[in-house]
Amino acid sequence: MHIPDPFGVPGAPLETLQAMLAHLEGLGEVDGQLILITDRQDEQPRGRYAALLTVGEEALVTAPAFGPAYGPAGAQALADLTRWAQARGWPVRETVLPGSDFVRVLAEPEEAEVARLIAASNPSDPAIYTAPPKPARDEDEWE
Numbered sequence: 001m002h003i004p005d006p007f008g009v010p011g012a013p014l015e016t017l018q019a020m021l022a023h024l025e026g027l028g029e030v031d032g033q034l035i036l037i038t039d040r041q042d043e044q045p046r047g048r049y050a051a052l053l054t055v056g057e058e059a060l061v062t063a064p065a066f067g068p069a070y071g072p073a074g075a076q077a078l079a080d081l082t083r084w085a086q087a088r089g090w091p092v093r094e095t096v097l098p099g100s101d102f103v104r105v106l107a108e109p110e111e112a113e114v115a116r117l118i119a120a121s122n123p124s125d126p127a128i129y130t131a132p133p134k135p136a137r138d139e140d141e142w143e
Contacts, residue, residue: 001059003109006050008063010103013077016065020051021084023060030055034085035093035121036078036129038067039102049078049129050106052117053085059118061109064102075132082129092129093121 007023008016032055040047048069053060066078085092095117097105105113 001057001111001114003059003061003111003114006061006063006106006109008065010063011065011070012063013065013070013074016062017077017081020053020060020062020081024053024055027055029088031090032056032085032088033091033093034082035095035118036066036082036124037064037095037097037102037106037117039064039097039099041096048074048102050102051081052114054118059109059114061106061114064106079130082126086126092124092126094124095121 007019032053035052035054037050037052038047046069047067048064049066050064051060051062051066066074066081068075068078070077082092097117105117
């Protein structure tokens with residue numbers, strides 16, 4: 001499996017999305033899958049995401065730059081990437097990487113680590129990533 005250097009800039013959702021899509025457009029119509037990597041399970045409103053796209057024998061990894069943790073632009077970039085994958089009929093999957101490994105693995109992904117991320121991924125509902133994030137509730141609202 002060929003793994004080029006990660007695409008994009010950590011915390012820069014629009015630049016990261018543009019870098020990834022520019023590379024993918026050059027590949028033409030290919031089959032693949034989108035695996036979203038997060039460091040938070042069941043906390044989508046605060047989630048930060050990176051993307052792993054498998055295209056043939058190539059695994060493309062982005063810097064962590066997607067999701068609501070990176071503001072409205074991060075949430076929009078996550079939705080746009082998910083819709084892009086859906087429009088091509090690619091499955092959308094998710095995997096959780098412990099916070100202690102999140103930055104390290106995404107900065108310099110090794111083949112064995114990428115293979116583990118792919119194997120640990122689970123099918124996911126794309127609507128989770130395309131719907132606007134719900135505002136976090138205050139503790140007082142529960143009383």
